[in-house]
Amino acid sequence: MIRTISCTVNSKPVSWQIDVRMSLSEVLRTNGFTSVKEGCGVGECGACAVLLDGIAVDSCLYLAIWADGCNIRTSEGESKGGTLSEVQQAYLDNGSVQCGFCTPGLVMSSTEFVEKHRGEKVTRDQIRKEHAGHICRCTGYESIIRAVEQCMKPYEKGK
Amino acid sequence: MFDFNSYHKAKSVDEAIALLSQNPEAIPLAGGTDVLVRLHGHNKNYRHLVDIHDVAELKKVTMESDGTIVIGSGMTFTGLAHSPVVCENIPVLNEGGSSIGGPQVRNVATVGGNICNGAPSGDSASPLLVLNATVELKGPDGIRRLPLYDFYQGPGQVDRKAGEIMTCLRVAADDYRGWSAHYYKYAMRGAMDIATIGCGAACKVVDGKIAGLRLGFVVAGPTPLRCWRTEEKTIGMQADEELIDIVKNSVLGDLRPRDSWRAAKDFREQIIKTLAERVLREAIKRNIRNTEME
Numbered sequence: 001m002i003r004t005i006s007c008t009v010n011s012k013p014v015s016w017q018i019d020v021r022m023s024l025s026e027v028l029r030t031n032g033f034t035s036v037k038e039g040c041g042v043g044e045c046g047a048c049a050v051l052l053d054g055i056a057v058d059s060c061l062y063l064a065i066w067a068d069g070c071n072i073r074t075s076e077g078e079s080k081g082g083t084l085s086e087v088q089q090a091y092l093d094n095g096s097v098q099c100g101f102c103t104p105g106l107v108m109s110s111t112e113f114v115e116k117h118r119g120e121k122v123t124r125d126q127i128r129k130e131h132a133g134h135i136c137r138c139t140g141y142e143s144i145i146r147a148v149e150q151c152m153k154p155y156e157k158g159k
Numbered sequence: 160m161f162d163f164n165s166y167h168k169a170k171s172v173d174e175a176i177a178l179l180s181q182n183p184e185a186i187p188l189a190g191g192t193d194v195l196v197r198l199h200g201h202n203k204n205y206r207h208l209v210d211i212h213d214v215a216e217l218k219k220v221t222m223e224s225d226g227t228i229v230i231g232s233g234m235t236f237t238g239l240a241h242s243p244v245v246c247e248n249i250p251v252l253n254e255g256g257s258s259i260g261g262p263q264v265r266n267v268a269t270v271g272g273n274i275c276n277g278a279p280s281g282d283s284a285s286p287l288l289v290l291n292a293t294v295e296l297k298g299p300d301g302i303r304r305l306p307l308y309d310f311y312q313g314p315g316q317v318d319r320k321a322g323e324i325m326t327c328l329r330v331a332a333d334d335y336r337g338w339s340a341h342y343y344k345y346a347m348r349g350a351m352d353i354a355t356i357g358c359g360a361a362c363k364v365v366d367g368k369i370a371g372l373r374l375g376f377v378v379a380g381p382t383p384l385r386c387w388r389t390e391e392k393t394i395g396m397q398a399d400e401e402l403i404d405i406v407k408n409s410v411l412g413d414l415r416p417r418d419s420w421r422a423a424k425d426f427r428e429q430i431i432k433t434l435a436e437r438v439l440r441e442a443i444k445r446n447i448r449n450t451e452m453e
């Protein structure tokens with residue numbers, strides 16, 4: 001059941017031979033994108049989240065073949081030339097990383113959130129709701145919410 | 160790797176029907192959030208998949224000239240939340256949809272999959288039941304339509320015949336124009352949790368009297384259920400506290416909650432009565448407000 005998929009991963013075009021039974025997380029990890037973590041494997045924890053054409057999906061519960069033709073972003077692609085992305089830097093500034101296993105997935109959801117709501121005034125409740133597909137057992141989430149708030153600040157209207 | 164034996168990707172509904180007809184054991188795969196979870200090991204029910212994930216004709220919401228809303232089975236819950244037709248006319252569907260899983264699940268999970276999966280807990284079921292939705296299926300013998308209520312046959316069982324694909328869910332104008340509705344999911348967590356009880360209510364109040372009332376519950380029986388006897392009793396009654404009392408004390412007669420590891424039967428009964436009252440009160444409030452605004 002071998003097929004070829006062509007997509008863009010972190011701005012680089014790739015063409016991969018895959019087995020149709022493989023999840024997107026397996027394919028990404030096999031090809032070196034190991035920021036994609038497999039926690040639960042059933043869509044509960046969000047450790048495997050990546051952006052697919054700008055939208056967060058749990059790559060463990062997503063057939064790799066569905067990513068054919070898509071633009072994929074993973075956490076390792078977010079830093080450019082050794083400089084962390086704005087979201088990654090905010091995670092660092094706010095102590096949002098403890099054991100770090102959930103971080104790559106959460107960073108991608110935060111990135112989607114920040115890009116989607118740029119220029120809007122968002123509530124904490126909105127931040128919480130749109131990060132609800134991730135489980136973090138260390139931080140208690142507060143520092144993660146603060147990191148997202150930090151990213152949203154410069155873009156609020158009137159500033 | 161997921162454990163299945165054969166895989167065919169369909170580009171259209173007709174191709175999916177042809178592929179399903181060729182192999183009686185094959186089942187449709189839409190968002191996969193129910194199917195793929197079950198494929199981490201051997202599962203005799205899911206050996207052969209017909210992939211309808213990318214069938215574009217299933218991914219739209221339209222309104223026909225007579226006001227009927229046609230919801231493509233392949234719409235994701237995120238897609239429904241962004242659909243102006245749904246937001247403006249049947250927002251109760253999004254009250255159910257937005258309570259499902261978390262954002263990544265809703266970005267992928269489809270409404271057709273939620274219904275066809277047949278779970279007694281499907282969060283889109285109550286809203287669609289109180290909207291009196293009709294299911295449309297297309298198969299080798301053509302198209303057939305039946306009420307959503309009749310589509311449910313038992314836990315995990317729906318009336319999908321061999322070779323059939325659910326193309327859409329239909330809501331007639333008379334079933335939402337003039338009506339207001341509300342859905343509330345009672346669960347242990349605010350997200351990523353299955354309902355302990357889910358309750359939907361729709362009502363139409365004319366001159367202070369109930370012209371129509373519908374109640375739909377999930378996890379209150381082997382399938383999502385309507386409260387037919389209670390609903391019938393209320394027609395023509397004054398929309399007041401007495402009505403709410405009658406409904407609250409009558410709904411259990413229409414439902415069959417049970418014990419499970421999630422919650423005990425008597426606890427569920429308590430939640431059912433509380434939600435019946437709360438959700439109906441909100442639906443009535445919305446209807447009176449909406450009619451005043453017109």
Ligand SMILES: Cc1cc2nc3c(=O)[nH]c(=O)nc-3n(C[C@H](O)[C@H](O)[C@H](O)COP(=O)(O)OP(=O)(O)OC[C@H]3O[C@@H](n4cnc5c(N)ncnc54)[C@H](O)[C@@H]3O)c2cc1C
Binds near residue numbers: 259260271325352
């Ligand atoms: C982490 C997690 C949390 C969840 N939380 C919730 C929740 O809170 N509430 C809730 O209700 N659900 C929840 N679910 C379940 C799930 O997301 C839904 O039931 C989803 O809507 C199923 O849609 P799908 O497209 O993924 O279906 P699939 O998994 O692709 O299919 C499900 C079933 O429907 C059939 N099917 C799908 N489409 C069609 C069609 N067009 N015609 C005929 N048959 C079809 C398939 O053959 C299969 O039997 C959760 C799932 C996960 C993984």
Ligand code: FES
Binds near residue numbers: 037047049059
């Ligand atoms: S590993 Fe994918 S959601 Fe947990």
